[in-house]
Amino acid sequence: MYNIKGGVGKTSTAVNLAYLSAREGRRTLLWDLDPQAAATYLFRVQARVKGGGHALVSRKRPLEAALKATDFDNLDLLPADFSYRNMDLDLDETKKRTRRLGQLLDSVADDYDVVFLDCPPSISLVSENVLHASDTLLVPLIPATLSLRTFEQLIRFVADSQGSRPEVVGFFSMADRRKRMHRDVIDAIPRDGTRVADTVIPALSIIEQMAERRAPVPAFAPTSRAALCYEQLWAEVRPT
Amino acid sequence: MTSATRTLQAADEGRLELEAIVAALSSQYTVFTGPKQCVRRAQLDTFDRRLRAAGLTLEHQRLAAGEMLILRRAGGATTVAVPVTGLQWPALAEVLPTGPLREAIAPVTGIRALMVTSDETRRLRRLELHNQDGKTVARVELDEPASAAAAPARVSVRTLRGYDNQARRAARLLDGLGLHAVQDSEDNEPTLVAPMSRTDREVPASVLLTAALGDFLAAIRKNLPGLLDDVDIEFLHDFRVAVRRTRATLKLGRPALPEVMRSRWEPAFKGLGDMTTPVRDLDVYELDLPTMRGWLVAADPADLEPLAAHLRRRRTAQRRTLERRLRSVSFGRLVTEWEKELAQLADTRDDADQEHLSAGLLADRSISGAYQRVARGGVAISGDSPAEDLHQLRKRCKDLRYALEVFAPVVPEVPRKRAVTDLKGLQDVLGRFQDSEVQRQALRGFAEEMMAAGTSAGTVLAMGELIAHLDAEQHRAREEFDGAFARFARPASQRMMHRLGGRP
Numbered sequence: 001m002y003n004i005k006g007g008v009g010k011t012s013t014a015v016n017l018a019y020l021s022a023r024e025g026r027r028t029l030l031w032d033l034d035p036q037a038a039a040t041y042l043f044r045v046q047a048r049v050k051g052g053g054h055a056l057v058s059r060k061r062p063l064e065a066a067l068k069a070t071d072f073d074n075l076d077l078l079p080a081d082f083s084y085r086n087m088d089l090d091l092d093e094t095k096k097r098t099r100r101l102g103q104l105l106d107s108v109a110d111d112y113d114v115v116f117l118d119c120p121p122s123i124s125l126v127s128e129n130v131l132h133a134s135d136t137l138l139v140p141l142i143p144a145t146l147s148l149r150t151f152e153q154l155i156r157f158v159a160d161s162q163g164s165r166p167e168v169v170g171f172f173s174m175a176d177r178r179k180r181m182h183r184d185v186i187d188a189i190p191r192d193g194t195r196v197a198d199t200v201i202p203a204l205s206i207i208e209q210m211a212e213r214r215a216p217v218p219a220f221a222p223t224s225r226a227a228l229c230y231e232q233l234w235a236e237v238r239p240t
Numbered sequence: 241m242t243s244a245t246r247t248l249q250a251a252d253e254g255r256l257e258l259e260a261i262v263a264a265l266s267s268q269y270t271v272f273t274g275p276k277q278c279v280r281r282a283q284l285d286t287f288d289r290r291l292r293a294a295g296l297t298l299e300h301q302r303l304a305a306g307e308m309l310i311l312r313r314a315g316g317a318t319t320v321a322v323p324v325t326g327l328q329w330p331a332l333a334e335v336l337p338t339g340p341l342r343e344a345i346a347p348v349t350g351i352r353a354l355m356v357t358s359d360e361t362r363r364l365r366r367l368e369l370h371n372q373d374g375k376t377v378a379r380v381e382l383d384e385p386a387s388a389a390a391a392p393a394r395v396s397v398r399t400l401r402g403y404d405n406q407a408r409r410a411a412r413l414l415d416g417l418g419l420h421a422v423q424d425s426e427d428n429e430p431t432l433v434a435p436m437s438r439t440d441r442e443v444p445a446s447v448l449l450t451a452a453l454g455d456f457l458a459a460i461r462k463n464l465p466g467l468l469d470d471v472d473i474e475f476l477h478d479f480r481v482a483v484r485r486t487r488a489t490l491k492l493g494r495p496a497l498p499e500v501m502r503s504r505w506e507p508a509f510k511g512l513g514d515m516t517t518p519v520r521d522l523d524v525y526e527l528d529l530p531t532m533r534g535w536l537v538a539a540d541p542a543d544l545e546p547l548a549a550h551l552r553r554r555r556t557a558q559r560r561t562l563e564r565r566l567r568s569v570s571f572g573r574l575v576t577e578w579e580k581e582l583a584q585l586a587d588t589r590d591d592a593d594q595e596h597l598s599a600g601l602l603a604d605r606s607i608s609g610a611y612q613r614v615a616r617g618g619v620a621i622s623g624d625s626p627a628e629d630l631h632q633l634r635k636r637c638k639d640l641r642y643a644l645e646v647f648a649p650v651v652p653e654v655p656r657k658r659a660v661t662d663l664k665g666l667q668d669v670l671g672r673f674q675d676s677e678v679q680r681q682a683l684r685g686f687a688e689e690m691m692a693a694g695t696s697a698g699t700v701l702a703m704g705e706l707i708a709h710l711d712a713e714q715h716r717a718r719e720e721f722d723g724a725f726a727r728f729a730r731p732a733s734q735r736m737m738h739r740l741g742g743r744p
Contacts, residue, residue, distance in 0.1 A: 027320060066402075068400075068403070074320065
């Protein structure tokens with residue numbers, strides 16, 4: 001789950017899709033890479049990793065030791081830590097600095113079927129690592145002209161990267177059909193060459209309530225429109 | 241995800257009071273008590289307990305709210321929990337929902353069906369232990385019997401990943417109520433096949449043979465219900481193996497067993513084996529069909545669909561005949577009288593064995609004789625030998641293999657295992673040769689039947705490709721024979737046989 005921009009619905013989507021993946025019986029891990037720790041907060045887990053990001057990246061502490069079960073079957077969390085703000089520096093000190101996160105995840109690959117990486121908004125060494133570690137880059141897009149421009153930048157960034165590249169899949173998030181610009185952008189986005197999901201995640205207050213309820217939408221409002229939208233999105237993007 | 245589980249019960253296996261449990265845990269946690277639920281728990285495994293051997297348990301839980309399949313690793317770690325509907329057992333793993341559950345189970349169960357190994361209805365209360373953030377840090381399950389005959393009440397503390405300390409703390413709080421840890425009941429389940437114990441070489445051969453024949457009869461009986469219900473094809477396979485071992489033991493035991501074994505029981509078990517052959521052959525063709533589709537070069541795999549349908553029809557007809565015979569009075573009588581015969585043999589052997597043939601001596605003679613027959617037969621095989629000669633040699637190899645198995649309790653273990661390994665190499669090559677021969681002929685026969693019924697040219701051509709592949713495979717096996725036999729007959733192997741009594 002990645003976008004250069006912040007506040008576009010990355011964490012909400014990561015939390016809800018990870019929950020849906022686990023609900024289907026897939027052993028699922030969500031790594032909250034954002035030092036703001038929003039996903040960690042939503043799962044009521046303490047945003048603290050013993051030794052911080054440095055201990056994980058330098059392999060002083062195994063990734064497995066930092067894993068936390070969430071309240072939901074099949075869903076574990078690798079919590080955020082405020083020290084992740086320095087993860088770029090930690091990664092820079094390693095040998096294969098753009099591959100380290102993927103290497104770390106290899107150590108728990110047998111335990112999980114799906115791993116979600118909830119990334120901080122930026123283009124950085126962390127994002128390069130995420131790029132190499134992922135099969136799919138899910139990109140939430142607010143239906144606005146500037147947002148599309150950022151999406152194009154991101155597609156170029158992925159295309160220019162070395163080695164294996166993830167499939168980039170965009171989807172509209174926080175969409176408000178009452179706004180003409182939102183409708184126009186959604187209808188006009190070129191779909192040739194770039195995969196954009198058909199499902200649109202609307203701006204709904206129930207999604208904002210996640211912070212209050214500290215749970216994924218399908219867990220506390222399973223029949224809500226938002227839950228159905230996330231289910232549709234998951235059906236479009238889930239690994240086969 | 242959860243990891244290890246600690247299960248506790250009252251010292252007198254009596255009731256557990258929910259109020260007392262909640263009170264004990266509330267000193268450290270906010271306890272949320274779920275509603276009382278009635279759950280039907282069916283433990284699933286294959287007949288030969290493949291999941292258990294792989295350190296897995298699979299439970300089908302039926303609650304009012306829905307059904308779940310829960311896969312756990314040894315020690316209670318929940319690996320996968322998947323909601324399901326409408327599953328009936330026994331069934332092959334292919335009925336499981338696609339995804340990680342099936343991916344974990346199917347390679348372990350293979351062609352064996354999952355069946356219910358135990359089934360009980362329990363009353364459940366689930367407790368969640370929350371910390372000050374409202375996060376669940378441990379789960380506790382109060383599990384009470386729904387009937388007096390069921391297992392006593394238990395309370396389980398389930399560890400959540402990353403919260404091991406909290407589960408330990410909760411278990412300590414429950415220890416204070418006088419509860420004690422219990423082992424998982426699965427650990428106490430007896431194994432299906434008791435390991436063969438070492439026996440003194442001087443015991444009468446009839447004692448060893450009667451014990452072995454009794455074990456084979458038990459295997460015939462155990463596999464019969466699954467065979468009759470057509471649970472999976474391995475029931476028939478294992479039934480046939482037990483019959484074949486019985487026949488081999490009777491043959492090997494001729495010098496030590498009464499004449500009636502030769503005159504009555506050898507033909508009886510041959511008849512029983514022959515009765516099961518048509519269905520087993522069709523099972524093997526059906527099992528091999530996916531592989532056979534991969535052999536096709538020019539034809540489309542879909543061209544083989546009429547063959548698959550033909551095999552299914554034939555199998556249905558043959559199974560009907562087999563079932564009728566296995567449910568008949570005469571088969572029931574055969575089993576009962578065989579059991580009586582074995583009992584009589586066990587009772588009378590004390591008198592008859594005053595000058596007995598010892599098990600060790602018979603083992604030496606049997607292994608020696610069987611080995612020499614294989615050695616002579618192998619040397620006689622030349623480039624011009626007909627397929628029948630290789631088939632005869634394969635039978636001799638089987639006789640030697642059975643001799644090594646039946647007399648395992650009275651021959652040295654290490655050389656015996658090595659001899660079996662050497663023999664297996666030769667048997668594999670001969671097996672591939674003979675199976676290719678038989679399958680080729682069978683495919684020709686099927687093709688004639690299907691052509692008479694108006695099957696398409698495409699299907700017959702595809703079957704022709706299969707025959708060509710089998711022909712090539714038979715040639716490959718024939719080319720490998722000389723090397724396999726040379727390995728079997730090498731001096732080191734001969735020395736090993738010598739240690740087993742099989743003087744070269």
